Amino acid sequence: MSDRLLRVGLLGFGYAGATFHAPLLVATPGVKLMAVASSRPELVRSALSEVRVFPSPEELLTGSDVDLVVIATPNDSHFPLARAALLAGKHVVVDKPFTVRADEAGQLAAQAEQAGLLLSVFHNRRWDADFLTVQKLLAEGALGRVTHFESHFDRYRPQVRERWRESAQAGAGLWYDLGPHLLDQALRLFGAPLAMMLERAALRDGAQADDWFHAQLRYADKRVILHASALVADAGPRFAIHGTGGSFTKYGLDPQEDALKAGGRPGQAEWGRDATPGRLLLAGSEPVEYPGETGDYTCYYAGVRDAILDGAANPVAAREAWQVMVLLELGLESAAQQSWKTVMQPLA
Template sequence: MQQISTALLSYGMSGKIFHAPFLELHPGFELVGAWERSKKLINDDFPMVRSYPTLEAVLKDPQVELVIVNTPTETHFEYAKAALEAGKHVLVEKAFTTTVAEAEELYELAQEKNLKLAVFQNRRYDSDFRTVKDIFDKDILGDIVEAEFHFDRFNPNLSPKAHKEVRTGGSGVLKDLGPHIIDQAMFLFGFPECLFADIRVTRENSVVDDWFDITLFYKKFRVRLKSSYFVREPLPSYVIHGTKGSFIKSRGDVQEDELKTGKKPMVTDWGKEPDFRKGVLHTEIEGLEVREHVPTLPGNYYYFFDDLYQAIKKHKAVPVSAEDGIKTMRIIEAAIESSSEKKIIQFQSVQVS
């Protein structure tokens, strides 16, 4: 298998937890190094790879074929643009960029250079969401009437990561946790006709948004997306009601927690939720009322990287496209406008550019 030589643009939590273990696991990738500014940590885990002193050193390395932009959101546009201009394929973490204009410029540049540009929406590969999508795809709830997705935490303290608590174009929960559930909603339901949003600051001494409530308007149903840092008793993360029945599922994916403990991912026997987190399906099937606990499908971020490999080496579609990233940024920008002006925002077009 021809390998893709890959460089990370940082080796903090995301590089160590979400990327390096799967690059190591997948036979189609070779981790060649990471840009490290002050702390030099990657060689503790991967003694044979490079610790690049600068971004320029990464981009000038002819071995590097794929660059993973896993730095703070406000840097995504600058670094992704530089990598594309250097002729590298690029994977960008969420939020894709800070503005729609930036997202569209990256898309156009990747098209011009004939390079792959993808967004790391790994939560599509979570066990809980995979199960929700499976139920949705089976069309056993009838016509959708409403859905509600939550990504909540109980964390009233400010983050020790300074860049998360300084008001910038990339800070705040709307651009941190928001892209996950916005992307998931559109992956299931498509792009909405309009939206209404309320965005707040609720933590003491916080200067960045830490609460949002967004309603996406579709022709025949509504989808509500919520996030808060003051949810000590979790609500179901996924609730879908249709004309025949309902499906309710808690957030239960175990991958992040297991990776943080140092567990190595596997292709199989990985990402299995405990049985007590099964979702509840209450619907009508072939005229009979059914209420049952549904086994959760396993989650595995390995398959994101496998899909990315197929895109780069086999010319298939990337797992989460720049076009998807642009649509998510349109929702975010519209939500900010809606909350500021206290009005419904109507979308005129869903064209990429």
């Protein structure tokens, strides 16, 4: 790690900015959160007394001397703000989803490459404890050839809240909120599918955007199901994986989001430890507990720091996040036409 500090400006101090980005930036060694752009300066100052507060993203871009700009604003603003930050000569991190449209993501990736700037997307759930456990298990090969992979992200939030994530605007809804996480994880494990089908629905009383989705991804030798709902009081497995050599199931969500919401911070005792082990059943054996890995979202910003200051690899490359956008958009086409959609190969 370089002895230099990575100076950061944060655009937006809503849920994503205040709950995820600000605490993780503060907790990452070698990173200094210098400035925040927010329409609620008193909220920022109560949480971060030493940062400079700007009333708008534009004023932060022109009035602060930062190396990296983190964009944690509503989804439909990601593209114009990222474009402006790159034009200002800043490295950029964008909260997921990367943009609202895949062509916007492609434009930003090309702009960053031409400018020689880092552009990364906050797919933090690559560092979930349970996903790291699944990666380890599959790398070990104990399940043999995986034939069925099911990933659920279910919650019980029956009341529709007045916020942009649950509005009718572009980029709102559960498919754009949780879909990027599940798609990114599937791409990391298995690469691009051959085809996909999506069904989505607005099932809660008063819902303006989808709060339920069920995506099927077709691979040559396996089937992958990605599912999320806001109306599941008694959640089933987070992961269910079946292969020629056995099965694995895992209940419960990674604990880091709830810990951050409750005021916990990375570095505290037991941070990122998943207390619920998975269940591994291999052919001809009795089921056993499979202990989980430890999650740590600060690995993302440590990777961004090292990429900018030391030339290390981008922890989530813009082209990888563009792949997620292509599948998000293809899913919308599938849902609208109620049909399978072929994924153009190669998706790179």
